[in-house]
Amino acid sequence: MKEKDGEWALPSGVWVQTNESFSLTKTARGRSVSAHASPADIATVVGSTFEDQTPRKFYPPEFHYSPLTGKPLGKPPSNEDAGWAPPFGNASIDAGGSSDARGLRRTQHSLSLRNIKSRTADKQPDDSMDVPPPGEYQFFSVPFGERGATLIALDPLKGTLFARLPASCTWQPLEGVGPAIVDECSLPHHAWRAELAKCGTDPGCTLFVATQAGLARITPDIASLTYEVTYIGGAPAVGAPIAFDNQIWIPLQAKNGQIRFVGVNSVGELKSDLTVVGPEGATIDVSEIGLPVSYGRVAIWVCKTGQLRVQKQSDGGAVATFLQWPPNLLPRLDFGSPYLTSSGQLWQVCFNTVTNQYDWVRIDSAHAEISTATTLRLCSGMVNFRITSKTSMPPWEEPEHTDDTSSNDFVIPLLESSTSDVVVGLRLSSEAGIAQAFESKERMPYALCYDDSDNEVTFFTAYAPEPWRIRLFVHSGKLWAYHSRAKRIEGWDLA
Incomplete structure (x- = not known):
């Protein structure tokens, strides 16, 4: 809608027309466009339409026809990616789709x-980008409307955010507006995750992350290089947030020492506040906690002494409880994710301190079942690896015919697709065994490997300390690999 001569107030922001050109001056949130962002950056971020000429002339994304010629305007590619919430790529909680765990x-x-059959270990990646300033980052691909997505890097330990300007190819800091900035988070690397939600009728998205001040709802405004943050819960988070039963839940440490759960909707409104009820005399130790999983009618946070659980009840409400582990079992929180069987059961790997074996404990049910494994298998969800062999068999079942136990190599599955049979893993070698390898802080060689029903391909090799800390993410049609000690973020084209 044209409010006055030369100025257009549109859902994407306020645009000013000067002669035949248009420029965004105010974002959809009413903030001034940053001087650090070029017109090409802004056009990519908001998904501007354009006349395909040199130099390209951009228009507000709401314009479908040239106001000068009446001809149809060019459109940027549709944003096929539904966004990326770290660390393993959950789409926006309101994107719909799969009901998987x-x-x-x-x-x-x-x-x-792309071109998987021609890839080799010594071939250069298809693309690369510089890393943000020193830190330990998690990466969001944040959609804006139907077209365009911006890459955001968050360092949870420092509470700092950077946006990558797509045309300038530079990382720029996001500054907080209003009274609050993003607080720090003390969760370990293997226990951190986030959620992403659409902002209602707003074309942007909101990030939900754990902090020392509670559940943080961060709303970035890329064109102005700013963000706004609000907090829910008013107490330190002791675990990561996860979407469950149309709410985002997170465990907090109350002042009296009790653990409570708060649940919010996608716009950050508090909907639930539950105190955890555990067995009398039980010690709830959350000093070591793993990633939460939600599936069916339960959300679970595994920790050192048991499971924090939010269970949906038959009346539509929810209850928060604590369930202790069976005797002599310690969960291994850094050995991948729980295993999801084809029948919908969730199992967590634990170490039995009496038998010195690995036991898998069923966690989707309050009645513990235990299955003992003869070898340690690392899992990404519905897939696990026996040494270097991918299998969907339960990790406590051994194949009848195998001859790889003498190998020093093993594969850590980093990420599996729920819509294809692809798994991307990390291949390492250790004479001391898998468990001991995880204790090393030394630089070591590693390989990224691709595994589907037709291919087993090593497509990248390098050296790094603790290479299992690599974060994979999808953005702009590429699979990217980030390690905090690497000089570049490497990328490979997706088919």
């Missing part, structure tokens, strides 16, 4: 690499 190392992205 949430929180496993599974994503709805296909992960199929």
